[in-house]
Amino acid sequence: MYCVQFKTMKIAVEGCMHGDLDKVYDTIKYIENTRNIKIDLLLCYGDFQAVRNGKDMDSLNVAPKYREMKSFWKYYSGQEVAPVPTIFIGGNNEASNYLWELYYGGWAASNIYFLGYAMVVKFGNIRIDGLSGIYNARNYCLGHHERPPYNDNTIRYVYHVREYDVHKLMHLEKPIDIFLSHDWLLSITDYGNWQQLVCCKKTFQRSSKELLEANLLLEKLRPSYWFSAHLHCKFTALVEHEEGGRVTKFLALDKCLPGRKFLQVGEQSSTCKIVVNGLRAGWKTEEPNLVNFLKQLHLTNPLILTFSGSPRNPQIVSFLELLDLPYVLDNASDSRDTPSLPQKDDYSEDIPNEDEDDLEDDAEWNNENRSS
Numbered sequence: 001m002y003c004v005q006f007k008t009m010k011i012a013v014e015g016c017m018h019g020d021l022d023k024v025y026d027t028i029k030y031i032e033n034t035r036n037i038k039i040d041l042l043l044c045y046g047d048f049q050a051v052r053n054g055k056d057m058d059s060l061n062v063a064p065k066y067r068e069m070k071s072f073w074k075y076y077s078g079q080e081v082a083p084v085p086t087i088f089i090g091g092n093n094e095a096s097n098y099l100w101e102l103y104y105g106g107w108a109a110s111n112i113y114f115l116g117y118a119m120v121v122k123f124g125n126i127r128i129d130g131l132s133g134i135y136n137a138r139n140y141c142l143g144h145h146e147r148p149p150y151n152d153n154t155i156r157y158v159y160h161v162r163e164y165d166v167h168k169l170m171h172l173e174k175p176i177d178i179f180l181s182h183d184w185l186l187s188i189t190d191y192g193n194w195q196q197l198v199c200c201k202k203t204f205q206r207s208s209k210e211l212l213e214a215n216l217l218l219e220k221l222r223p224s225y226w227f228s229a230h231l232h233c234k235f236t237a238l239v240e241h242e243e244g245g246r247v248t249k250f251l252a253l254d255k256c257l258p259g260r261k262f263l264q265v266g267e268q269s270s271t272c273k274i275v276v277n278g279l280r281a282g283w284k285t286e287e288p289n290l291v292n293f294l295k296q297l298h299l300t301n302p303l304i305l306t307f308s309g310s311p312r313n314p315q316i317v318s319f320l321e322l323l324d325l326p327y328v329l330d331n332a333s334d335s336r337d338t339p340s341l342p343q344k345d346d347y348s349e350d351i352p353n354e355d356e357d358d359l360e361d362d363a364e365w366n367n368e369n370r371s372s
Helices: 021-035 072-077 096-101 163-169 194-200 204-210 215-221 288-295 314-323 356-371
Strands: 002-014 041-045 086-089 106-109 112-114 118-123 126-131 178-181 225-228 235-240 247-252 263-275
Touching (some): 002 021, 021 263, 041 225, 072 106, 086 178, 106 314, 118 163, 126 163, 163 215, 178 215
Parallel strands (some): 002 041, 041 086, 086 112, 126 178, 225 247
Antiparallel strands (some): 002 263, 106 112, 118 126, 235 247
16 A cells, blocks of 8 residues: 655765765755755665774775775664665775675665666656675676685675676666666766866876776666766766767765765655555565565674674575565586686786775875865
């Protein structure tokens, strides 16, 4: 049972979170108070860093000097609750062991939903599509062979986008309102102010080789909005599609730092379906079993959590049981043969310090601003 309300939904979009949930939610509260508005939804497009405990940091692919607990663990443990419904995708700086548990999507914490590796959800009548990870040509055609605990190679491979996930999204038929990707679209700079971008982002030309080859998804789905992050700068573009006269508005945002353009609030008209016996206002589901599935959330004290092998998230177990599908996320030998992979040195030309580059840029920016 549900009633129908017509409203203008206010959606906040945010670039790279990097574990700073407290800072982002404080910024949202400030915007709500100063503008006298209520934000209905927060979208974060990657590098969320859902680190629950010290064990998770072993799967966080950043240099040791950047490894911090940050604030997600408080929301995972229930000490804090996200004040705004939050949806996020994965990037290249993630606690990949936890996100792998939620490969098909699920609640990472109360009121915080991970879209999985390739997933579509509805908030009200707004269809939101997400593709986690970043593009790497050598891993693109491989399957998901990596399993925790990760070694020096697989900790980097695990967040690379796979053709398999892109192929799944290519089968979508209904219109998409919002698409989230961590990487930018290939050649998206041709549709915006490239000169201004290069002027503001001095390192952009060095990073541009990492742009995601997802243009087939753009042409097939033609979403109204496409949001990306990863390169730690703001950039807007407008793509006009030849068929149907649809237009895709592209927006990339920065990471959460003082003086950076990391958050923006927009409006979207919505028919908001209020589920009476379901999860919460705004979330629509048509299967009672799926309601129960979404309600499940395994919360454990993050300071004492230990792993014996790879844990099975009860949300995913319920989801696969509902569909009568086997659980194949435990280890590669259970599901498929691990392919023969190049050694780490073979990747040095492809992705030199791909994770540290953006973080070092932040350090340089901070030094420049402290001296000015």
